[in-house]
Amino acid sequence: MATETVEHAASACVGPSGSAIGMPQLCADWIPNQIFWLLVTLAVIFFVLSRVALPRIASVLAERSGTITNDIAAAEDLKLKAQAAEAAYEKALADARTEAAKIVAEAKAEIQTELDAELAKADKVISEKTAESEVAIAEIRDGAVKSVSDVAKDTAGEIVAAFGGKADAKTVTAAVTARMKG
Template sequence: MATETTDAAGVCVDAGGSALGMPQLCADWMPNQIFWLLVTLITLYFVMSRIALPRISAVLAERSGTITNDIAAAEELKNKAAEAEAAYDQALLDARSEAQKIVAEAKAEIQAELDVELQKADAQIAAKTAESEAAIGEIREGAVKSVTAVAKDTAKELVAAMGGTADAKAITAAVNARMKG
């Protein structure tokens, strides 16, 4: 059957329902194909251009708008976070310097109090020392007097025992001279 040429008169199918030649080249069917193709294409064009494409482009535009907005919002939040961090750091710094100031003040106060106390203590110690020195001086003086008196008496007695007449003035002078030595 391949040897048979297409029946130009219009029958494209043989008695058995098989194609004669290429069905694509059957001129009888072409108006039908072209008609329905045009119907389909025009319908499709109107559906696409009136409904589908504007809708999709609107959705895409809306999405890119949303994405842009979200990115801007994220950027803003990031800036805010950075600001907050800076403020926190500043607060931390302030608090630290404040604490240092307070520590320094407390130290100075304590130092001042300590100085006052030390002075007081020094004064007390000095007073006590002076008192003690005075007491020691008195005791020493008392002791020297006693020694002098004992030495005079002893000397008088010694002179008397040796049979001499005790010259009180001479003995006193002699004892005094010895005591100085």
């Protein structure tokens, strides 16, 4: 009887030549066996994934997350340092500009002092030359007045002599002096 059951079971899904009839996976006699092995395979895959693969994936993800967090923190730190460096640069630049303005002001003041001293020297030299020129002009005027007076005296004496008169030097000098005074 056992032989008949085997033959009957085999005959439902297997033909007389020993080949499967239709698609063997759809044979109703084999479905419980296929479900059993499906459940065993799924259980093995589940345990392999949960014990081996998923912990490795989780550790990689955690490592990546930690790396990203550390990189973001480092970037923030570098950003703060860059901002501090920029502020220090701006302060140094402002200080340098202030110092440069101070140096320019000092140089202008020094140049102005030197210029004032040179102008004072030049004014002094000009006033000395002017005084010398005025003295020379005064001497020339005095000499010219004396020369005009002498020429006037000689001319007056000659004119008087030309008209036939005789004029003494004292009278001619008094006449020329009176005429020159106005």
